[in-house]
Each structure stands twice: as C-alpha cells, then as structure tokens.
Amino acid sequence: MAREAGVSLATIDRVLNGRPGVRPATIERVNAVVERMGYVRDTSAANLARQRRYTFAILLPEARSQFVESIRAALREAYASQLADRVLLRVVSVPAQDPHAIVRALRALDPKALDGIALMVPESPQVRDQVARIKQSGLPVVALASDLPNSPRDYFVGIDNVKAGRTAALLMGKFLRRDGEILVVTNSIRARDSLERRLGFDAVMQSDFPLHAVLPTVESFDDPARMEDVVFGQLIRRPRLVGIYSMGAGNQQVLNALRRSARAAEVSVIVHELTPPTRAGLLSGEIDAVIAQNAGHLVRGTLRVLRSLSDGLPIFEPQERIRIEIVTRENLP
Incomplete structure (x- = not known):
C-alpha cells in the first residue's frame, strides 16, 4: 500500500489512524489507494498495537430483581472474557425510581475517562437532558433492556x-x-x-x-x-x-x-x-x-455496540437483534 501511494509506512500509519502531520493532498492520495485496494482496517489489531483500553460505565437499578441480577452475572462473565480485548467495566447502581439520583450518578462520571455508557434506567425529562449533555461531550450512550427513545442515545440493545x-x-x-x-x-x-x-x-x-x-x-x-x-x-x-x-x-x-x-x-x-x-x-x-430474553446476549451485544461506536465502526445489526423467547414447562432449557 505504501509503495502504491508513494509514501512511507509511517505516513500510512498516520493516515489510517487519523493522526496529524500529513498534508491534505497526501491523505487524499492514501485514501484513494485504500479504497482501490479494498483495505479493511483491523481495529482489534490496531487497538492491541496501541495498547488501547476501552472503559465503559454500566448503570443498573439497585433494587433487588432476579433479572437485574442475571444482567450483573452476565456482566461478570463477559468482563472475564473481554479482559483479553482490553475492556474495563465500571458498574454503577442507581435507585431507578429517583431520576435526580440517576442524574447525579451520571454527572459523577468523567467523560474523559470513559469510552461509552450503557443505561438500564427509566426515561424521564431529567435523564433525557443528562443524556444530551453526555452526547455533547462525544461519548456514546446505549440503552440496555429498557429503551430511552426520546433521548439522543445512540442505540438500544433489547427485545421489541x-x-x-x-x-x-x-x-x-x-x-x-x-x-x-x-x-x-x-x-x-x-x-x-x-x-x-x-x-x-x-x-x-x-x-x-x-x-x-x-x-x-x-x-x-x-x-x-x-x-x-x-x-x-x-x-x-x-x-x-x-x-x-x-x-x-x-x-x-x-x-x-x-x-x-x-x-x-x-x-x-x-x-x-x-x-x-x-x-x-x-x-x-x-x-x-x-x-x-437472553441476558448474556444483551450484555455481549451492549459491549460490542459500545466498542463499535467508540471506534466509529458500523454496528452489525443482525448480530445484535435480541430474540423474544417463549418458555413453557415442556421446553425449559
């Protein structure tokens, strides 16, 4: 690719990773070669090479709920498997019926120290306003299990x-x-x-x-x-x-x-x-x-979506579609 574009490997690296120090004409020439060659950037390899860590905050209701506990268990399981991919999770418990407490918890998070936030909280005017402020900072926001459709959240992971x-x-x-x-x-x-x-x-x-x-x-x-x-x-x-x-x-x-x-x-x-x-x-x-709905799929999908949003990559919609499952005594897993 460097030979085709007539530039050094260092210049290719700077263009592909969006770093400064390259003239616009050179960027245009490199991008033209990238498109012509059908190059697809391996984000995982690039992140590993840069020793990049993703840090995500997950807000969950603090009330006792078997379903919320299954989400927490799935997060622990996913966290163990995601460590190899350099993902760090910060789980924050909030009183779901207190929108002001939810907002305080969100304001306590430092957007500069995070790569994305997932929320499993009720929608309210206060929460919508805070999500808008978070989005203004450039941080991706995903709704988990319960949607926030009137807020500027980026994506919803959950069943219809x-x-x-x-x-x-x-x-x-x-x-x-x-x-x-x-x-x-x-x-x-x-x-x-x-x-x-x-x-x-x-x-x-x-x-x-x-x-x-x-x-x-x-x-x-x-x-x-x-x-x-x-x-x-x-x-x-x-x-x-x-x-x-x-x-x-x-x-x-x-x-x-x-x-x-x-x-x-x-x-x-x-x-x-x-x-x-x-x-x-x-x-x-x-x-x-x-x-x-499968709690493991919910959590894994949320982490995949947050990573894609953080990297500016498209979301693979079919993979993140959560199925509605009907369970009876006769088909218990």
Whole structure:
C-alpha cells in the first residue's frame, strides 16, 4: 500500500489512524489507494498495537430483581472474557425510581475517562437532558433492556417490548379458562419496557379477546411487600379475576400471593424473564408461560455496540437483534 501511494509506512500509519502531520493532498492520495485496494482496517489489531483500553460505565437499578441480577452475572462473565480485548467495566447502581439520583450518578462520571455508557434506567425529562449533555461531550450512550427513545442515545440493545406485550396477550388469551378480569402488574409503568409491553398487550386483548376486562396497571415501586399485598388483595376481592400479566420485577411476590389465596389453579399467569422463581413456577404449573430474553446476549451485544461506536465502526445489526423467547414447562432449557 505504501509503495502504491508513494509514501512511507509511517505516513500510512498516520493516515489510517487519523493522526496529524500529513498534508491534505497526501491523505487524499492514501485514501484513494485504500479504497482501490479494498483495505479493511483491523481495529482489534490496531487497538492491541496501541495498547488501547476501552472503559465503559454500566448503570443498573439497585433494587433487588432476579433479572437485574442475571444482567450483573452476565456482566461478570463477559468482563472475564473481554479482559483479553482490553475492556474495563465500571458498574454503577442507581435507585431507578429517583431520576435526580440517576442524574447525579451520571454527572459523577468523567467523560474523559470513559469510552461509552450503557443505561438500564427509566426515561424521564431529567435523564433525557443528562443524556444530551453526555452526547455533547462525544461519548456514546446505549440503552440496555429498557429503551430511552426520546433521548439522543445512540442505540438500544433489547427485545421489541411492544411485540413482547403482544405475545403475552396472545398467550394469555389462549390460556384463559373462562371470561373475566386480567390483572397487570409491574415495578413502574414509567420504565419504557413496561410501558411498551402494556401498549402491545392492550392492543391484542382489545382486538382478539374483547370479552376480557384488562384492569389498570398496579405498580410496586421497588417494594416487594407492596406487590404481594396488592396482588393478594386483588385475588381475594375479585372473584372474576382469571389472569395475571407480570410485566417486570416482582414475580416471586406474585407467586406468593397466588399461594396465599389458594387460587393458583384457576388463574392463568404470564410473566417476563426466566429466573429461579419463574422456573419453579413453570415446573409447579403456577406459571403458564415465560417471555424471556437472553441476558448474556444483551450484555455481549451492549459491549460490542459500545466498542463499535467508540471506534466509529458500523454496528452489525443482525448480530445484535435480541430474540423474544417463549418458555413453557415442556421446553425449559
């Protein structure tokens, strides 16, 4: 390539890595040769040669949640494997229901010391504004599991939650034993994943199963005791309650309430995320189906996307598409 362009190897290196000290005419000539030869830069090799390290911050909810714990476990596993690729991770726990605390945690991060940030937090005006400020510093931002579509984030890694909600409604309609009421519960409807799931769920229930009445969403706000008490109260006071759709955290508490009410045999239950409690619920027949997404794929995809954004490379979309998985007792992995 250097011979073709009529320059030294050092000049080629400076042009390919965007370093100063090369005349515009020479840069143009080198780039023309690069394009003509079909050269593809090996970013991993270049980073290794430069001893480059990627440092990413990952913000996760601090509330106890089996799904969040599975994300943390996947991060630990990915971190061990990514060390060879010189990736350093900084995991920051934040109170998901406090947007001001989330903003304070983001402001405490030094953009100059990072190569990218991934966020698993609810969208709010405060968070959107802070993401905009982060983007102004030139730092890539990725939404993890729950999207921030109204912010200037660069990418979302996660399932299509509207489709997940529609899938839940289709399963619910098929599993229901009789007409009646359906209880919908989640940690907070402010979380984008829960909001989108509810929209998808309502659309299918109204169009395909109009004889069932879907009740307003019950929120637990990071309070497991509240989730169990509210679900138990609804089961006791509503004899026409025939289904429960759990859109987020709190599945163990839903199961506890079902057992206390002795109505598990007559209520269809659809939940999200395959965790030890939901696996046990499937095996016992208390849960009809789990809509799952692979936590390992979520984490690996997030790290790949952050690296691509940091290097200014295109994202390989098919690889980062997270599948919606339907798990029943008969196909438990």
